[in-house]
Amino acid sequence: MTLSTISFTVLASIVFLSWMKGIVDNWIDNSVSFAYGHVKIAHREYIKKERLLPLEFSVRNLSRVMAEIKNDKEVTIIRQRIKFGAQLEFQGNTSDCLGMAVDTAAEKRSSRIQKTIIRGNYWSDDQSGTGQGILIGATTAKELGVDVNDEVTVLARTADFSPYLLVYKVRGIFKTGMVSLDKGLFYINLADASDLLNMKDSANEILIMLKDKDKAVEFATKIAKRLHAAGLDGNLKVVPWQEQGGMGKLIKIMKVMMGIFILIIAVVAGLTILNTMMMSVFERTHEIGMIRALGMKRIKILAMIISESIVIGVIGGFIGGVSGSALAYFLFEKVGIDYSKVMESAQGWYMDPIMKGDFEPSQFVIGFLAGVFLTVISALYPAYRASKMKPVKALRII
Amino acid sequence: MVFSVYAVLSSIWLSADLTATQILKKIDDQMLTKTSYMEAEMTIISSDSKPRTLKFKAYSIGRDLALMEYTSPAREKGIKFLRREKTMWLYFPLADRIRQIKDHMLREGMMGSDFSYEDASETESVYDHYNSNLLGQEKFRDRDVYILELTAKDKEVTYQKRRLWVDTEWFVPLKEELFAKSGMLLKELQMWDVETIGGHYYPTTWKMINKLTGTSSTELKLAEIKIDIPVDEKLFSLENLKHR
Numbered sequence: 001m002t003l004s005t006i007s008f009t010v011l012a013s014i015v016f017l018s019w020m021k022g023i024v025d026n027w028i029d030n031s032v033s034f035a036y037g038h039v040k041i042a043h044r045e046y047i048k049k050e051r052l053l054p055l056e057f058s059v060r061n062l063s064r065v066m067a068e069i070k071n072d073k074e075v076t077i078i079r080q081r082i083k084f085g086a087q088l089e090f091q092g093n094t095s096d097c098l099g100m101a102v103d104t105a106a107e108k109r110s111s112r113i114q115k116t117i118i119r120g121n122y123w124s125d126d127q128s129g130t131g132q133g134i135l136i137g138a139t140t141a142k143e144l145g146v147d148v149n150d151e152v153t154v155l156a157r158t159a160d161f162s163p164y165l166l167v168y169k170v171r172g173i174f175k176t177g178m179v180s181l182d183k184g185l186f187y188i189n190l191a192d193a194s195d196l197l198n199m200k201d202s203a204n205e206i207l208i209m210l211k212d213k214d215k216a217v218e219f220a221t222k223i224a225k226r227l228h229a230a231g232l233d234g235n236l237k238v239v240p241w242q243e244q245g246g247m248g249k250l251i252k253i254m255k256v257m258m259g260i261f262i263l264i265i266a267v268v269a270g271l272t273i274l275n276t277m278m279m280s281v282f283e284r285t286h287e288i289g290m291i292r293a294l295g296m297k298r299i300k301i302l303a304m305i306i307s308e309s310i311v312i313g314v315i316g317g318f319i320g321g322v323s324g325s326a327l328a329y330f331l332f333e334k335v336g337i338d339y340s341k342v343m344e345s346a347q348g349w350y351m352d353p354i355m356k357g358d359f360e361p362s363q364f365v366i367g368f369l370a371g372v373f374l375t376v377i378s379a380l381y382p383a384y385r386a387s388k389m390k391p392v393k394a395l396r397i398i
Numbered sequence: 399m400v401f402s403v404y405a406v407l408s409s410i411w412l413s414a415d416l417t418a419t420q421i422l423k424k425i426d427d428q429m430l431t432k433t434s435y436m437e438a439e440m441t442i443i444s445s446d447s448k449p450r451t452l453k454f455k456a457y458s459i460g461r462d463l464a465l466m467e468y469t470s471p472a473r474e475k476g477i478k479f480l481r482r483e484k485t486m487w488l489y490f491p492l493a494d495r496i497r498q499i500k501d502h503m504l505r506e507g508m509m510g511s512d513f514s515y516e517d518a519s520e521t522e523s524v525y526d527h528y529n530s531n532l533l534g535q536e537k538f539r540d541r542d543v544y545i546l547e548l549t550a551k552d553k554e555v556t557y558q559k560r561r562l563w564v565d566t567e568w569f570v571p572l573k574e575e576l577f578a579k580s581g582m583l584l585k586e587l588q589m590w591d592v593e594t595i596g597g598h599y600y601p602t603t604w605k606m607i608n609k610l611t612g613t614s615s616t617e618l619k620l621a622e623i624k625i626d627i628p629v630d631e632k633l634f635s636l637e638n639l640k641h642r
Contacts (some may be wrong), residue, residue, distance in 0.1 A: 056446045089497065152493050160442075160450055161510030162474065165490040165497060198473060 289394025
């Protein structure tokens with residue numbers, strides 16, 4: 001009983017840890033890849049009013065700002081973007097969308113968008129000029145009834161607030177499985193956006209990808225100082241990913257929730273082990289009385305029960321660790337759980353619809369050691385009770 | 399002397415006699431033309447960007463048919479705006495496509511100006527949708543004006559309240575304040591340079607000030623105004639948008 005309890009506890013802990021790590025990492029990676037970058041530079045007013053997609057608050061002197069960043073050894077990729085509101089129309093069907101004008105080469109290196117194309121194709125490196133077409137999310141394409149090589153009209157509000165309309169050929173349709181992207185999003189290249197929106201040498205977001213995402217806060221501070229020294233920071237704000245979309249706060253909340261969950265598992269398992277060890281001690285009351293009567297010291301009885309718990313802990317921890325690791329790796333990491341139905345209403349969340357765990361050997365080690373530790377801690381009281389038994393009384397119990 | 403005394407007295411007598419509804423009727427008679435053609439220059443001033451000037455020519459028949467064609471700058475040249483009664487379309491020459499203006503676009507500014515498409519779509523007399531009240535008379539820009547307050551009859555109307563300063567002689571509004579349902583002042587329209595064209599008094603400079611943001615305004619200078627001239631109704635067809 002003790003063995004199965006500890007095995008199950010270790011198994012559940014490993015599966016839970018790897019599962020949560022997978023979900024949180026996937027959410028961070030997708031958010032960083034599609035929306036935030038590791039560090040974002042934008043106009044202060046743009047950040048305040050981002051939901052309204054105000055084109056008038058863009059990063060001016062774009063080339064000078066880019067020059068200040070691009071040689072930093074921490075930086076791997078710089079992506080300039082223009083996000084804008086637009087209405088797509090095809091044969092009388094319309095859809096209000098978020099337009100994303102991207103540097104197609106940089107986007108290809110840091111975002112997974114080109115891997116999600118189900119029909120048509122992504123821009124090749126020599127297709128950075130105008131007239132290079134549009135990529136549309138699968139759900140929007142279906143709603144519009146549009147397919148590759150069809151011509152859609154894109155009606156946008158320019159930086160001057162004027163309406164402007166251009167026709168683009170659909171070059172590809174992407175399907176990420178994330179409702180936030182597949183419905184109501186399209187991509188064009190920066191040259192085409194410049195034509196449509198009347199924006200030259202400007203973007204409303206610069207996303208910077210770093211070698212180490214954990215250094216984003218310190219990098220953002222450094223870049224803000226550098227832009228200030230170059231006289232470029234007048235209206236610009238440098239924001240690390242943790243401060244975007246409330247991600248930092250959400251991660252803290254998730255960590256606390258994970259801690260509480262692990263604590264609950266540990267308490268329930270601890271009480272179960274305590275109970276089974278107590279039963280085991282009481283079942284052997286006569287036996288313990290006998291060995292006490294034969295002269296075994298209390299400390300040795302204590303050591304006997306604790307060493308017994310260590311053996312159970314090691315065996316249970318190992319069984320739970322191996323089976324938990326196997327489950328976490330082969331089922332949760334390789335196969336995952338399909339949440340696509342739930343995710344259909346999760347607008348604004350950048351999570352894959354098939355949520356997968358992320359197993360690491362350290363989770364086996366943590367689970368195993370925690371299992372052994374928990375067993376020993378839970379065995380302390382039963383061991384103490386056993387060592388306190390009086391031989392005469394114990395021998396009376398058959 | 400006798401004449402001027404008579405003029406003053408008759409003006410007082412007339413003013414005292416006019417009701418708010420009669421004043422509004424006189425404004426309609428004054429401002430409404432059978433047909434019109436004009437060339438205009440629209441300057442959009444915003445604290446967030448450089449001033450932008452667009453030129454256009456416009457034709458109209460009564461209140462129901464209106465056509466505008468932008469002639470400059472180069473980027474906007476050839477864009478046309480057509481209104482037939484309450485339905486509006488935009489034609490984009492580069493894409494050679496026509497798009498109907500509907501839904502949220504109606505509340506957006508025409509070509510980024512502070513005049514919304516909804517402002518431009520008032521067909522029957524706008525004042526039919528309001529209960530009117532004459533608040534009194536005062537001096538405004540050294541002119542005698544009536545002050546009228548209009549309250550919307552139904553809740554669907556964008557501006558739930560309007561206040562007008564109407565010239566007592568010309569029956570032309572010189573200023574109009576437009577309020578939201580909450581009572582907040584949304585826009586202020588000012589009109590100057592009243593000229594006599596074809597027997598009508600007509601303001602040739604209009605300025606719409608966005609009071610909600612306080613950061614933008616649009617000035618419209620009308621030139622080459624021709625009133626009650628022959629205008630072909632075929633101009634106002636969707637087919638014509640592409641072919642002219």
